[in-house]
Amino acid sequence: MNRNKALVVLSGGQDSTTCLYWAKKHFEEVYAISFKYGQKHELEVELARRIASKAGVPFEVKNVSFISELSTGCSLTDNSIPMDSDKPADSVPNTFVPGRNMFFLSIAAVYAREHDIMNIVTGVSQTDFSGYPDCRDSFIRSLNVTLNLAMDEQFVIHTPLMWIDKAETWKMADELGIFDIIRHETLTCYNGIPGDGCGHCPACKLRRHGLEEYLKQKYK
Numbered sequence: 001m002n003r004n005k006a007l008v009v010l011s012g013g014q015d016s017t018t019c020l021y022w023a024k025k026h027f028e029e030v031y032a033i034s035f036k037y038g039q040k041h042e043l044e045v046e047l048a049r050r051i052a053s054k055a056g057v058p059f060e061v062k063n064v065s066f067i068s069e070l071s072t073g074c075s076l077t078d079n080s081i082p083m084d085s086d087k088p089a090d091s092v093p094n095t096f097v098p099g100r101n102m103f104f105l106s107i108a109a110v111y112a113r114e115h116d117i118m119n120i121v122t123g124v125s126q127t128d129f130s131g132y133p134d135c136r137d138s139f140i141r142s143l144n145v146t147l148n149l150a151m152d153e154q155f156v157i158h159t160p161l162m163w164i165d166k167a168e169t170w171k172m173a174d175e176l177g178i179f180d181i182i183r184h185e186t187l188t189c190y191n192g193i194p195g196d197g198c199g200h201c202p203a204c205k206l207r208r209h210g211l212e213e214y215l216k217q218k219y220k
């Protein structure tokens, strides 16, 4: 496996786009992969394509829409369900797509193996932990071991954002010279509005709060 090659799981959002440029800084050859999993806003896949093209990175989309057919009750894939605005005390929010990161990373690993890519990069973060179990460090480490055992390979899953918050993610983007790309060309909003988004969904609130925090630190 080629240790100078990396595959980024790119959703077109703030976190994965920052990871794409992080990967470009750290590896010689970078690839991006995106997934259609039955999300309401397939625009994110088109934005991911544009972002990858601008970054000069080969881009591939895989259709895994069966993921949304496997379970019910997710507001990101079912138009009839209103989105949880806060994390419920006793369960995961209904924006959680069960198994999503497991499927994404497993498929990414098979793709990586086929293309002789040793490194896999994902933008998950435990710090802004929204209650998604598959964004936790323990899960990623466990899956890394499992994928290596499954294919007898030496994949390394990188999570540059695992221990930093949204303000620090903005800082990283700024240091990578992509602040404006992140600000205007990515889609984080659960209501499918690029850039600064709708302003009131949980993803927009988290993103804006982080941005305000970062700008406050930068210009104080």
Ligand code: ZN
Residues within 6 Å of the ligand: 188, 189, 190, 191, 192, 193, 197, 198, 199, 200, 201, 202, 203, 204
């Ligand atoms: Zn929003």
